[in-house]
Amino acid sequence: MASTQLAHLLSGLLSDNRIRTASGKPYIPPPAEPSTQSEKNGEIHSLGGSIDQLLSSPSRSLLNSAFNSHQEVNLCFGISALDKFFSGGLSFGTLLEMGIPFGNGGRRLLAQFMATATSGLSGGQKHWCLWISARQQLRAYPPAWQALGVDLRRLRFASSASPVSELKAAFLDDFFRVIIIDQPDPLKPDEYVFLAQCARQHRKIIVVARDGFLSPRDSNTAARYRLNVWRPPRKNILEITPVRGLHRSLKLSSFFQHPDTRIAT
Amino acid sequence: MQHSFLPFTSALSGASSPSRFIAIYTDAPDGGQFLSITPKIMRWTDNICLLDLSPVFHYWSHLAEQYDVSFVEYLSSILLSISAKVVTKDVVTKDANRTPCFVFATHPWQALLLLSVAMERPTLNFIEAQSHLGRRMIHDITWPQWIKRCHELREHVSSEAEAEGGKRSGSKKKRASRGLSDVKTSGTLSMLTKTIARMHLTLITQMSDIAPAAMHRRFGKLAATAWAWTWSKSATSMDQQPYQQPYQQPYQQPLIREELSDDLFLSDFPWQNVVPEESPSIARHIETPLRQWDQIESLLCEDFDKICTLACWTSSERVVSLEWVLSFSCSPPLPIPVLFRHPHALHRESGHHKTALLQAFHSWQKATKQHLSPEVLGDTYIADDTITDWTLTIKERLVISPILRSIFSDDLATESSELLRIENSVAVPLIGYAMTDHWCPEKSFVPASEECPSEAGDDPAKFATHQRRPLFLYDQPTAIPNKEQSSGLIFCERVSTTWWSNEHNKSTGSSRDYYIRMTSDGLLQWVFQNDEGHLALHGLFG
Incomplete structure (x- = not known):
């Protein structure tokens, strides 16, 4: 019984691993498409999606050559449904704000994003990344990050309750291309403006992950996208609901599949 | 710059983390070219220098990472290239076959003691006190070597006390190091020498079961303090504790300093920096x-x-x-x-x-x-x-x-x-991590700067295990009250703890069964159950 439970539990993880089968090859993001009928019907996308199909598509070599050139490409999550959701990944120069209640598995999406950024799976270029956390007593567990595909040599962790003032130099420099601020409380409005400006000027992707849900009433206009990521009670899915910048919701199968609830397919 | 790294004549294996201090045999007049390595240099005797790497540890470990070698290996190669010139004078006058000799240790006293042993073995040019070899060599220290170092220590304490007295006459402020300032009146090193001679003892290990407190009663504070430094945890193997009652070790020093103030565990050690003639x-x-x-x-x-x-x-x-x-x-x-x-x-x-x-x-x-x-x-x-x-x-x-x-x-x-x-x-440190070979979750990674050469993390089985572990870990596991312990636990893995180690926290038992636990509010927790059936929260899936 226990092994069956574990198999269910890890089903999301295994689908996640499909990205690793293409180790050494750049991950090619799915092209931006209008939402399909199945998505409109609320079908749930498996993490990893159709990466293998995409890698074997005839257009791959063409895309690869485009990536190998020095032009800036979007950075993908490595989860095809999510990359489609963002019209082919996140472009450099973006400030993204996410409301992710801490502890429900939503930050795994951000760790996945770090994996594609540091390992060069997206676009073939390896980027330096910075994860800033304001949490006391709780620290990152690097082996789990590495197991997701993160290249730990290109990732730095910092602990700061005032990230904008204490790590200003990191935002004002081109070195770290992806910066994630894991902050329980919201930042000040002028800090969001500063971050958006840094992202634009220094061609970075900055993500602010907050514990509480975002609301349109917050009126944070500095962020290009604002999303809520949450796990509905007793459901094995992660639901991504846009607050700003996008117009449709997305449901992903959660990496954690509780055996007492319906298994997401 | 291309470096040729040392062909080590001694092993590094067994060293758990890089050491902070180096003892070097040299005759350079003012710390010489070692000021290229660190600003904190102490001249112990005319021929021996002590280096404190704490202000520059990050820098050298970062450079070592670039060459894909350990911090100790890299620094040794640098020291060797510098010392080639420094030691030349000594080579000509004293010992034509003597190669430069460096001892790395977590405490300067241990570095000095091991240097005494290393100098008598021409094949050794490098020793890491925390390595298997280093821990073995501390047992080869003879009583004459140990007492000679104690006499040197007494001289340093006396000269420092005089200097401090001159500077701060009338001042109430005193450093904790003045605890050793009674050494002049103690005069008990000669008594120790006589005792050793009367008992026909040769190696210090022959008295290793004597606790520092007993040493203090018979031979005074200086001998007791030096005795405690000698047998600090890092100098002994895990299964060979020299005496039964562990004592408080005031020198569990941080490798990297956060403050400029007089530090830390060196409060009892008479550290005196070589000061440049003029400070800008x-x-x-x-x-x-x-x-x-x-x-x-x-x-x-x-x-x-x-x-x-x-x-x-x-x-x-x-x-x-x-x-x-x-x-x-x-x-x-x-x-x-x-x-x-x-x-x-x-x-x-x-x-x-x-x-x-x-x-x-x-x-x-x-x-x-x-x-x-x-x-x-x-x-x-x-x-x-x-x-x-x-x-x-x-x-x-x-x-x-x-x-x-x-x-x-x-x-x-x-x-x-x-x-x-x-x-x-930036105002806060940026920390990179590296993997270790340890199976315990909390010990399976270290800051990249403390990575040891023997450690690597490419084991596929371990990789698969880590995929099922959470992204965030608590510094200390927190007990979950019995009433909150639900039955909805999903078993993940069983982990054996290092129950034989002195550092082991007994509350975690000899093995832990890890589970994923989903709370009523949707939190995904990583919890373990110890031998006694108690649940503790150890991580969150983020």
């Missing part, structure tokens, strides 16, 4: 409010430029720490230490001093917060925050040897140098 310093008379950084910044930038023009500060030197002392008309002076994580080339940023100003800003912010806090000002609040003058002094610096110029070259704008520059500009 600039004084300024002003009238500026403490709170107005904008005004301070431009003046400070001018002062950095002025320092660069001083004859005693050349472009081949690197600043490691500055002391910026602000004076007020009514309040006492406010010293602000400005520490750099990596040696900084001040001349390189002439005109703007972006890095130095950012670091000064972070230190200023911290200091002013404390200075202007109601607790410090008390009830008699006087808005005296007008700076009347300040002094800017370079406290610690590296004097780069011509042999090492290429290492400190500013010409190469590599990723590595970019990272060093950013780390020097």
